[in-house]
Amino acid sequence: MKWSEGVQAILKQFYVEDNVLMKISEDMQAEFALGLERGSPASSVAMLPSYVPQLPDGTETGKYVAIDLSGKNLRLVLLTLVGKGVEPEVITHNYMVHESVMKGTGEQLFNFIVNCLQKFLSELNLLDANLPVGFVFSYPCELHSIRSAxxxxxxxxxxxxxxxxxxxxxxxxxxxxxxxxxxxxIKAVMNDTVGQLAAAAYKYGPECCVAVVIGYGCNSSYLEETAKIKKFNASKADYNHKHMVIVTEWEEFGAQVRFFTLLHFSAKY
Incomplete structure (x- = not known):
């Protein structure tokens, strides 16, 4: 299929030469390393510790509830894991978050979440069940433990x-x-990319080590060696694990991307 000249002219404006892409990649890698060493604001890529020490291996069993707040959508999930090789049972309800709640008070937001959770569990006859809840909170947070953000x-x-x-x-x-x-x-709080990484690891195994979410924003997470997270004081945090999932918050790298894109277009036009 051949694009019209008008379409080709528009697409040409988004073309970036390989050397510019390589420069962006090298600078992003440098920001990753600086983020692990010193964090934000020294690095535009915060590289936030998640306190999640490992990923599922597919043998986990039991019933779990997930609260997933992302943009205008609140998703509540009942997840039943039955072991390796068997697809989990998933029941999902979605609730729209009104604009007034998104720009209101904390009390309004968290009462809304709890009211939706009450309705969800009531419909499943699980109000009296002491189920573990994972809170997927997809906004930049500084975690102080697996239950503190x-x-x-x-x-x-x-x-x-x-x-x-x-x-x-x-x-x-x-x-x-x-x-x-x-x-x-609540048993754990995490970013949506961490949840995606855990879900993929449960299904596909250890080959899955990076998760990327592209939606209202763009972010990623991956499993890092604790020793390489130089800004993190493992002994002070009483963290005795060899690995930890890192949330990059790489969408904040945009200042550098815009700089090199503008440089590219300035040189070209």
Whole structure:
């Protein structure tokens, strides 16, 4: 199929020579290393520790609940794992987050999440079940443990100022305590890329070591050696594992990408 001259002219504007792509790749790799050593703001790529020490191997069993908040969509999942070689049973309900909630208060947001969770568990007759809950919170956070995440800034259209610099797990747990009818409790908090990485590792095995999410934003995570995370004090954090999943937050690398793209077009035109 041959594109028309008009289409070719438009596509040509997005063409980047190999040497420019190589320069971007080299600079991004340097930011990765700096992010592991010193973090943000020294590096534009924060390389955030997740406190997740390993990935599933497919032998895990049991029932689990996931709360996944990403953009205007709140997804609640009941996941039943039955062991290696058998597809998990997945029940999913989606709820739309209203604009007023996305730009309201923390109390409004977390009460909304808990009310949706109550409805979801009630429909499945699981309100009294003490199920472990994983909270997938897809926004830049500084984690202090597998159950503690301090919100650094909002993305994906959210702008709730009274949540900034606060532990989102504590905010959610407070809303759960005020509800009283839900027995389930939060066992882990993670970024959506970490959830994707864990799900792929469960299904495909250790060959899967990197996850990329492209949606409202773009991000990635991968399994790193703890010793290479130089900014992370493992002994102080009481972290005794050889590996940890790192959330890159690589979408913040855009300043460098725009610089080299502008440089390319300036030289060309």
């Amino acid at each position: 301090r919100l650094l800034w909002w993305t994906k259209g959210f702008d709730i100022k009274d949540c900034l610099q606060k532990d989102v797990v504590l905010l959610l747990e407070h809303a759960l305590e005020m509800n009283n009818s839900i027995k389930a409790r």
